[in-house]
Amino acid sequence: xxxxxxxxxxxxxxxxxxxxxxxxxxxxxxxxxxxxxxxxxxxxxxxxxxxxxxxxxxxxxxxxxxxxxxxxxxxxxxxxxxxxxxxxxxxxxxxxxxxxxxxxxxxxxxxxxxxxxxxxxxxxxxxxxxxxxxxxxxxxxxxxxxxxxxxxxxxxxxxxxxxxxxxxxxxxxxxxxxxxxxxxxxxxxxxxxxxxxxxxxxxxxxxxxxxxxxxxxxxxxxxxxxxxxxx
Amino acid sequence: xxxxxxxxxxxxxxxxxxxxxxxxxxxxxxxxxxxxxxxxxxxxxxxxxxxxxxxxxxxxxxxxxxxxxxxxxxxxxxxxxxxxxxxxxxxxxxxxxxxxxxxxxxxxxxxxxxxxxxxxxxxxxxxxxxxxxxxxxxxxxxxxxxxxxxxxxxxxxxxxxxxxxxxxxxxxxxxxxxxx
Amino acid sequence: xxxxxxxxxxxxxxxxxxxxxxxxxxxxxxxxxxxxxxxxxxxxxxxxxxxxxxxxxxxxxxxxxxxxxxxxxxxxxxxxxxxxxxxxxxxxxxxxxxxxxxxxxxxxxxxxxxxxxxxxxxxxxxxxxxxxxxxxxxxxxxxxxxxxxxxxxxxxxxxxxxxxxxxxxxxxxxxxxxxxxxxxxxxxxxxxxxxxxxxxxxxxxxxxxxxxxxxxxxxxxxxxxxxxxxxxxxxxxxxxxxxxxxxxxxxxxxxxxxxxxxxxxxxxxxxxxxxxxxxxxxxxxxxxxxxxxxxxxxxxxxxxxxxxxxxxxxxxxxxxxxxxxxxxxxxxxxxxxxxxxxxxxxxxxxxxxxxxxxxxxxxxxxxxxxxxxxxxxxxxxxxxxxxxxxxxxxxxxxxxxxxxxxxxxxxxxxxxxxxxxxxxxxxxxxxxxxxxxxxxxxxxxxxxxxxxxxxxx
Numbered sequence: 001x002x003x004x005x006x007x008x009x010x011x012x013x014x015x016x017x018x019x020x021x022x023x024x025x026x027x028x029x030x031x032x033x034x035x036x037x038x039x040x041x042x043x044x045x046x047x048x049x050x051x052x053x054x055x056x057x058x059x060x061x062x063x064x065x066x067x068x069x070x071x072x073x074x075x076x077x078x079x080x081x082x083x084x085x086x087x088x089x090x091x092x093x094x095x096x097x098x099x100x101x102x103x104x105x106x107x108x109x110x111x112x113x114x115x116x117x118x119x120x121x122x123x124x125x126x127x128x129x130x131x132x133x134x135x136x137x138x139x140x141x142x143x144x145x146x147x148x149x150x151x152x153x154x155x156x157x158x159x160x161x162x163x164x165x166x167x168x169x170x171x172x173x174x175x176x177x178x179x180x181x182x183x184x185x186x187x188x189x190x191x192x193x194x195x196x197x198x199x200x201x202x203x204x205x206x207x208x209x210x211x212x213x214x215x216x217x218x219x220x221x222x223x224x225x226x227x228x229x230x231x
Numbered sequence: 232x233x234x235x236x237x238x239x240x241x242x243x244x245x246x247x248x249x250x251x252x253x254x255x256x257x258x259x260x261x262x263x264x265x266x267x268x269x270x271x272x273x274x275x276x277x278x279x280x281x282x283x284x285x286x287x288x289x290x291x292x293x294x295x296x297x298x299x300x301x302x303x304x305x306x307x308x309x310x311x312x313x314x315x316x317x318x319x320x321x322x323x324x325x326x327x328x329x330x331x332x333x334x335x336x337x338x339x340x341x342x343x344x345x346x347x348x349x350x351x352x353x354x355x356x357x358x359x360x361x362x363x364x365x366x367x368x369x370x371x372x373x374x375x376x377x378x379x380x381x382x383x384x385x386x387x388x389x390x391x392x393x394x395x396x397x398x399x400x401x402x403x404x405x406x407x408x409x410x411x
Numbered sequence: 412x413x414x415x416x417x418x419x420x421x422x423x424x425x426x427x428x429x430x431x432x433x434x435x436x437x438x439x440x441x442x443x444x445x446x447x448x449x450x451x452x453x454x455x456x457x458x459x460x461x462x463x464x465x466x467x468x469x470x471x472x473x474x475x476x477x478x479x480x481x482x483x484x485x486x487x488x489x490x491x492x493x494x495x496x497x498x499x500x501x502x503x504x505x506x507x508x509x510x511x512x513x514x515x516x517x518x519x520x521x522x523x524x525x526x527x528x529x530x531x532x533x534x535x536x537x538x539x540x541x542x543x544x545x546x547x548x549x550x551x552x553x554x555x556x557x558x559x560x561x562x563x564x565x566x567x568x569x570x571x572x573x574x575x576x577x578x579x580x581x582x583x584x585x586x587x588x589x590x591x592x593x594x595x596x597x598x599x600x601x602x603x604x605x606x607x608x609x610x611x612x613x614x615x616x617x618x619x620x621x622x623x624x625x626x627x628x629x630x631x632x633x634x635x636x637x638x639x640x641x642x643x644x645x646x647x648x649x650x651x652x653x654x655x656x657x658x659x660x661x662x663x664x665x666x667x668x669x670x671x672x673x674x675x676x677x678x679x680x681x682x683x684x685x686x687x688x689x690x691x692x693x694x695x696x697x698x699x700x701x702x703x704x705x706x707x708x709x710x711x712x713x714x715x716x717x718x719x720x721x722x723x724x725x726x727x728x729x730x731x732x733x734x735x736x737x738x739x740x741x742x743x744x745x746x747x748x749x750x751x752x753x754x755x756x757x758x759x760x761x762x763x764x765x766x767x768x769x770x771x772x773x774x775x776x777x778x779x780x781x782x783x784x785x786x787x788x789x790x791x792x793x794x795x796x797x798x799x800x801x802x803x804x805x806x807x808x809x810x811x812x813x814x815x816x817x818x819x820x821x822x823x824x825x826x827x828x829x830x831x832x833x834x835x836x837x838x839x840x841x842x843x844x845x846x847x848x849x850x851x852x853x854x855x856x857x858x859x860x861x862x863x864x865x866x867x868x
Contacts (some may be wrong), residue, residue, distance in 0.1 A: 044395075050865075059780045060862045079785075086782030094865075098781045101774065102685040114678045115783060143689075159781075183381075190368050207391045208384055211360035212368065225350075 016065035025051035027222040040210035043219035091160030095175040130158035150181030251300035265379035419528035433500040440494040441537025452563030489755040492700040527576035534575030657699030664691035683794035705807035713815015713831035764852040776864035796849040808838030
């Protein structure tokens with residue numbers, strides 16, 4: 001899990017600044033994610049957690065600062081490359097909304113594979129295995145609206161992990177769930193990430209969820225709060 | 232699980248069948264993995280008190296190839312007492328001793344840095360929560376382990392929430408403490 | 412009422428650009444509806460021969476005037492469709508807003524009045540502008556217009572905003588009923604409502620009437636009654652065709668969605684097909700209007716070809732009563748009217764596509780953030796329009812062709828019946844135009860998938 005100080009970070013953000021309209025979401029935030037590590041980004045609402053995740057995942061370009069992934073400047077890559085990266089190397093899980101409401105759970109999970117060129121049959125077969133792994137095989141034929149929140153989120157995890165990404169970005173993945181469903185989703189995420197060596201960037205305001213991570217970065221007013229103790 | 236109920240917990244373990252002190256300690260630590268492990272001395276004093284109060288009695292000795300051990304078993308009165316205790320509601324924390332709050336106030340009074348203290352305390356809490364979560368999510372962890380880790384996690388989380396809101400209100404608190 | 416007015420104003424002022432689009436487009440729709448309505452109202456009370464400066468003599472005689480009235484009434488159909496489409500802009504958002512008002516303690520009547528005040532003024536603006544200009548124009552063309560014309564114009568000028576407000580209130584009946592509104596996305600999977608079914612049934616009546624014509628005699632020959640009945644019958648028949656087209660589009664969408672979703676190999680096709688299957692009625696209204704225009708225009712091109720050939724033959728034989736241009740002008744005017752209808756329908760389609768995008772923009776932004784390429788989302792969007800239309804336009808084209816061939820077979824007086832093959836190009840052209848109209852929403856897709864949309868969780 002902890003690769004120590006010597007390891008080169010897989011993903012690193014340096015002095016990020018980002019303004020949305022009149023609000024400054026990030027002012028000089030830096031963070032790094034090592035390969036296979038689970039990192040929690042915590043902070044109060046509006047502290048810039050989600051914007052930091054968006055910048056690191058290449059969804060949003062920062063106004064200033066740099067994002068480096070595998071030696072490449074993510075903030076300078078063209079949109080097409082970024083899309084490709086998000087499809088292959090990255091997986092994302094949000095509080096809700098990443099599942100297409102009209103597709104069944106199985107097709108939702110199969111979608112990233114089909115986008116990568118797999119045939120529908122192959123994609124569905126692999127999607128089925130992933131649903132099994134997250135304990136929602138029985139819901140394969142249901143649409144997101146017909147599942148419980150926990151089942152939908154586990155389906156989202158399956159969709160994020162089905163392509164074998166190097167990093168999974170999870171933005172309040174348990175935000176809409178009760179504590180038991182939240183525990184099931186987090187346990188499934190942590191186990192799979194550990195088994196496959198996937199790094200996870202976990203944005204949450206919930207300390208119990210953050211405790212699933214190896215390390216914590218705390219944000220306040222768009223910058224990282226220096227902590228006396230390091231894990 | 233707390234100290235005050237050790238006698239009832241031991242009595243509960245005895246109800247399932249006669250047992251000696253060492254065995255009781257082992258079973259207790261297994262059943263309540265996140266609780267503080269019982270000391271042998273404590274087990275024997277508690278057993279003696281149970282016998283004194285007529286809730287348990289000596290069942291004989293058992294050598295089993297090793298050193299001789301005194302076996303204990305529960306009495307009928309013990310079973311009644313156990314049933315009464317198990318059904319009785321626990322008082323919902325009537326007097327919380329809040330060491331963290333005391334430290335914050337003292338820190339303000341003595342001109343210290345309550346914010347730095349809260350930050351360090353928070354980090355320590357988070358570290359412990361990560362450890363407990365790791366225990367909980369370890370492959371093959373049984374439900375007892377999970378539930379007792381959960382209990383501790385929820386209490387630490389409550390402390391943590393309190394610390395977060397307190398840290399945000401330190402300025403007002405400082406003004407209040409200083410003028411008082 | 413003062414409070415409601417103030418609230419409606421506040422809500423409109425604080426609303427986003429989409430709300431302004433709705434207001435502007437609704438006003439434009441009201442301009443068209445009022446304009447057409449006013450012309451009809453001026454023409455209807457005219458009796459006997461008049462010398463009208465416009466319309467190349469078509470408005471001079473009662474017979475041709477009746478034809479023009481029919482054509483204008485038919486033009487109202489796509490205009491209504493367009494207005495319906497405008498009412499749907501921001502509907503989900505508006506539903507939520509009014510439900511919040513109900514939660515805050517507004518009575519159903521208050522919410523209804525606010526809803527009416529949000530649409531009524533837009534229609535009123537459209538109708539007043541048109542009425543003022545029409546009156547000025549009319550006074551230049553016609554020194555002493557008939558009193559009935561004035562009355563009719565007044566009725567139209569008032570009726571358009573009142574109807575607009577009434578329709579917007581009707582559309583919000585679900586929200587008014589419950590303060591929780593329709594929390595889920597509006598999803599009429601069950602198909603059109605009962606009102607629509609009843610309307611289709613009522614429209615069927617004139618069809619039966621026409622079918623009975625050979626037995627009862629020509630209904631167009633009952634003097635005044637016949638005069639009113641004739642255009643109305645044609646109007647109703649066209650509405651019937653449109654309503655049937657809505658059903659056809661809906662059912663074919665569901666069927667196509669199911670068949671394609673099971674077999675799709677490409678992600679874009681899969682998404683489009685599942686969306687169709689899930690909500691086949693979403694686009695059926697616009698598609699219904701497209702089909703109606705396709706039937707009419709395909710039929711017209713066939714009829715026109717036969718008619719012109721026939722006229723040419725008559726002219727050569729010297730049997731024409733009037734100048735050739737008298738007839739051709741009428742035909743070309745009809746063609747122009749059909750083109751206008753097509754333009755309105757296409758605008759409605761573009762508005763509908765844009766609206767469906769705007770409603771889903773958060774979901775689309777999330778998809779894009781999750782790595783679904785822009786191209787796949789764009790193709791899925793186009794396929795959603797292309798798939799059901801392909802089926803329906805084919806059927807409509809065949810229908811229109813049948814009209815053309817039937818007409819050609821009737822007019823064997825001077826010419827050998829000729830299959831009007833040119834008409835076959837019409838469905839293709841309409842289909843192409845529809846795809847272009849749907850494609851106008853693509854720039855909006857690029858805006859919709861901006862990550863800023865992710866921020867409103």
